[in-house]
Amino acid sequence: xxxxxxxxxxxxxxxxxxxxxxxxxxPPPQRLVAIxxxxxxxxxxxxxxxxxxxxxxxxxxxxxxxxxxxxxxLTFTFITDLDTFAFAGPIxxxxxxxxxxLGSGWMGSFAAAASVSAEGDDRxxxxxxxxxxxxxxxxxxxxxxxxxxxxxxQEAKPKAVVRLSES
Numbered sequence: 001x002x003x004x005x006x007x008x009x010x011x012x013x014x015x016x017x018x019x020x021x022x023x024x025x026x027p028p029p030q031r032l033v034a035i036x037x038x039x040x041x042x043x044x045x046x047x048x049x050x051x052x053x054x055x056x057x058x059x060x061x062x063x064x065x066x067x068x069x070x071x072x073x074l075t076f077t078f079i080t081d082l083d084t085f086a087f088a089g090p091i092x093x094x095x096x097x098x099x100x101x102l103g104s105g106w107m108g109s110f111a112a113a114a115s116v117s118a119e120g121d122d123r124x125x126x127x128x129x130x131x132x133x134x135x136x137x138x139x140x141x142x143x144x145x146x147x148x149x150x151x152x153x154q155e156a157k158p159k160a161v162v163r164l165s166e167s
Contacts, residue, residue: 002030003148004047004141008130008160012036015136018156022140022149030143036136045139047164048124058113065105065112073101123162135159 009015015034022029035042046052077084077097085093131137142148153161 002142002144002146003166004031004139004164005148005153006048006127006162006164007138007140007153007156007158008127008162009136009138009156009158012038012136014156015039015138018138018153021152021156025149025152027143027146029140029149030146031139031141033139034136035139036131037134039136042128042131042137047139048127048137050124054113057116058109061112062106062109065109066102067105069105069108070098070102073104074098076101123164127162130159139164 007018009018015036019032019034022032033040033045035045035048042048043052046056074094074097077094083093085096088096127137140148140153
């Protein structure tokens with residue numbers, strides 16, 4: 001992933017002009033997303049939606065916490081040799097322990113994802129406030145190693161340009 005910035009514009013006409021100018025560049029930006037009234041909904045843009053970011057983080061955490069929890073639960077029942085689930089027999093007892101560990105891993109993925117705050121939450125909140133004030137946003141993401149066209153962005157006379165990430 002390269003650098004990404006969000007340009008805040010007061011007029012939709014300027015948004016369209018800047019979007020067309022940037023798309024005509026060689027090489028063009030990797031991603032251009034217009035956000036605002038009549039454009040892309042801010043809720044669908046992961047960079048500007050903390051809830052969506054948290055959900056994606058939870059899914060990534062679950063991919064390794066769930067199997068780890070299963071094997072940890074299975075191992076625990078073998079190590080301790082407790083007969084907590086004796087009604088299920090020797091194999092069933094270990095399997096239930098593994099399933100309980102699996103559930104713990106799944107719950108842990110939610111707790112871990114919710115406990116991490118994103119580094120740009122304040123910037124995202126400020127951008128969402130600008131959007132609610134009636135402005136338009138243009139998310140510009142360049143490819144790795146390609147510089148953001150700063151001169152072109154400043155020519156559009158934006159209200160603000162907010163850097164979200166750097167390559």
